Amino acid sequence: MGAGESFAVVGAGIIGAAVARELTRRFPGAAVTVFEKEPRPAAHQTGHNSGVVHAGLYYEPGGLKARLCRRGVGLLKDLCAERALPYEACGKVVVALDAEEEARLEQIYERAVGNGVPGVRLVDAGELREIEPHAVGRRALYSPETAIVDYARVTEALLDDARAAGGSVRFGTEVRAVTEAGAAATVETAHGRERFDAVIACAGLQSDRLAARSGDEAGPAIVPFLGQYFVLEPAYRDVVRGLVYPVPDPRYPFLGVHLTKRVDGEMTVGPNAFLSLSREGYAGLGLDLRDVASTLGFGGFWRFSGRNLATAAREIRTLASPGRFIAEAGRYVPALEGARAVGASRGIRAQAMNRDGSLVDDFAIQRRGRITHIRNAPSPGATSSMAIAEHIVENLSHPA
Numbered sequence: 001m002g003a004g005e006s007f008a009v010v011g012a013g014i015i016g017a018a019v020a021r022e023l024t025r026r027f028p029g030a031a032v033t034v035f036e037k038e039p040r041p042a043a044h045q046t047g048h049n050s051g052v053v054h055a056g057l058y059y060e061p062g063g064l065k066a067r068l069c070r071r072g073v074g075l076l077k078d079l080c081a082e083r084a085l086p087y088e089a090c091g092k093v094v095v096a097l098d099a100e101e102e103a104r105l106e107q108i109y110e111r112a113v114g115n116g117v118p119g120v121r122l123v124d125a126g127e128l129r130e131i132e133p134h135a136v137g138r139r140a141l142y143s144p145e146t147a148i149v150d151y152a153r154v155t156e157a158l159l160d161d162a163r164a165a166g167g168s169v170r171f172g173t174e175v176r177a178v179t180e181a182g183a184a185a186t187v188e189t190a191h192g193r194e195r196f197d198a199v200i201a202c203a204g205l206q207s208d209r210l211a212a213r214s215g216d217e218a219g220p221a222i223v224p225f226l227g228q229y230f231v232l233e234p235a236y237r238d239v240v241r242g243l244v245y246p247v248p249d250p251r252y253p254f255l256g257v258h259l260t261k262r263v264d265g266e267m268t269v270g271p272n273a274f275l276s277l278s279r280e281g282y283a284g285l286g287l288d289l290r291d292v293a294s295t296l297g298f299g300g301f302w303r304f305s306g307r308n309l310a311t312a313a314r315e316i317r318t319l320a321s322p323g324r325f326i327a328e329a330g331r332y333v334p335a336l337e338g339a340r341a342v343g344a345s346r347g348i349r350a351q352a353m354n355r356d357g358s359l360v361d362d363f364a365i366q367r368r369g370r371i372t373h374i375r376n377a378p379s380p381g382a383t384s385s386m387a388i389a390e391h392i393v394e395n396l397s398h399p400a
Contacts, residue, residue: 005030008187008196010175010210012036013046014151014382015374016202017158018389024165026393032167033196034159035187037174041159042152044280045204046382048347050229050260050268052243053077053087053147054380057094058255061114064363065380068391070116072384073145079386080149083157086263090242092146093128095137095332101247102139108247109141119144132240134335146243150263151382158386175201177214178371185370198396200372205279205350211366211373220352220360220375221298224279224291227271227349229260230322230341237267239339244332257328268344269322269329269336276348286346303357352376363388367395 005027009020012034023032038044053073059066080087096105105122112120120143123131128140159169177188184195203210208222232239245258254273261267275295278288295301322341330336352360352375363384364376372392381388 005197006195007032008178008185008194008199009034009202010178010187010199011202011204012038012041012155012159012169012171013044013202013204014042014155014158014385015204015377015388016200017041017155017162018385019200019202019392020162020167020169021158021165022386022389022393024162024167028165032162032165033194034162034167034169035173035175035189036169036171039171041169041171042155045347045350046155047152048282048345049151049379049382050271050347051148051151051262052092052260052383053149054383055092055112055117055120055143055146056115056380057108057112057117057120057141057143058248059111059115059380060362061111063361064365064391065361065384066111066115068363068384068387069380071387071390072380073147075386075390076149076154076383077147079154079157085149085153085157087147087149088261088263089145089147090261091131091142091144092243092245093123093132093135094141094143094245094247095128095135096139096247097137097331099138104247104250105139105141112141112143117143117145132242132244132333134239134333135244136334137332148243148261148263175203175210178210179214180369180371196370198370198372200374200392202374202377204377205348207350207373207375208352211375214371214373216366216368216371216373219300220354220364221294221300222279222350223295223298223301223304223353224276225254225273225349225351226276226286226346227273228346229268229270229344230325231344232267232269232326232336233340233342236336236339237265239267239333239335244329246332257325259329259333269325269341270344271347272325273349279348279350282346282348298353300353300355300357304353304359305357307357349378350376351378365392367392372396
């Protein structure tokens with residue numbers, strides 16, 4: 001493939017934007033078209049996340065997440081420097097409170113070293129207080145290169161580069177299906193069908209539905225999980241210097257309540273992780289009956305739920321209570337006692353789930369012929385976005 005070829009990208013979140021940019025760079029002169037159903041880029045997961053640039057602490061060495069996260073960090077940092085976008089390497093500590101958590105912390109450290117995370121080290125209680133004066137714990141893992149950015153602005157920069165190289169973006173254009181017919185791939189919208197040499201679907205929260213409508217496998221299914229953050233009152237903006245996380249509990253599928261700086265100077269606490277009543281409802285109850293029926297009709301969800309009742313009971317208590325969030329974070333940062341917080345915009349995570357109720361842990365990218373579907377790219381998907389784009393576009397040069 002090369003000049004004179006045509007490519008379609010479905011979705012203008014950060015991964016779709018990165019893929020479009022990479023196509024224009026790898027195949028100068030090719031026609032690249034991005035289809036986005038919303039009137040703006042980064043309208044869903046990209047524009048509703050914490051802004052953390054993950055260093056690669058938790059992921060199994062050798063997997064796609066580990067490899068593409070580490071590569072993605074460098075690409076993201078370079079882009080932000082080139083485009084004068086905010087990028088703050090504020091650092092992160094993962095804090096262990098007891099001996100059991102210390103043992104798990106050592107396992108995380110081994111993975112981080114295996115992934116080549118720069119500067120990562122284990123510190124004792126005294127060193128922890130030097131790094132984060134208000135944090136307490138028996139031991140901690142310190143990652144000095146963990147950073148924060150504004151992923152919506154990064155997405156806009158990626159699309160600007162794609163357009164400057166001749167690409168186009170069609171907002172307000174929902175893709176109904178992508179199919180292969182002989183020597184071309186077809187994109188179907190309300191305006192008709194268009195033919196391209198290759199299509200890359202980066203449909204996020206709608207990825208399973210688009211794949212199924214396109215004749216691909218229905219599974220893995222997307223089960224949406226909401227994550228609610230709260231913004232601390234201004235007096236607590238500097239309560240920590242960087243990011244403070246707990247040691248993840250292996251019984252639960254998410255990272256737990258943590259303190260996260262934002263590039264706008266605000267300090268957030270959260271998130272919870274609870275079943276969302278919609279895939280794209282970010283305010284109020286956010287109820288979408290079709291989305292609820294889709295989740296409840298998927299057998300894997302019930303198997304997952306049966307194994308995570310304790311998690312659900314714990315998380316539901318935090319849905320409307322900033323106080324519970326603060327109390328949880330206060331175990332690591334006691335100076336939060338008495339702090340107040342207000343709700344911030346929630347995010348909804350597109351988590352792929354198998355029929356047996358297990359979560360798809362690694363990135364899942366399926367290519368069949370001229371069509372590529374990204375079926376699972378949760379955190380660190382934004383961090384890894386440009387590396388994911390490299391991986392996908394490189395594979396286009398090889399037979400499927």
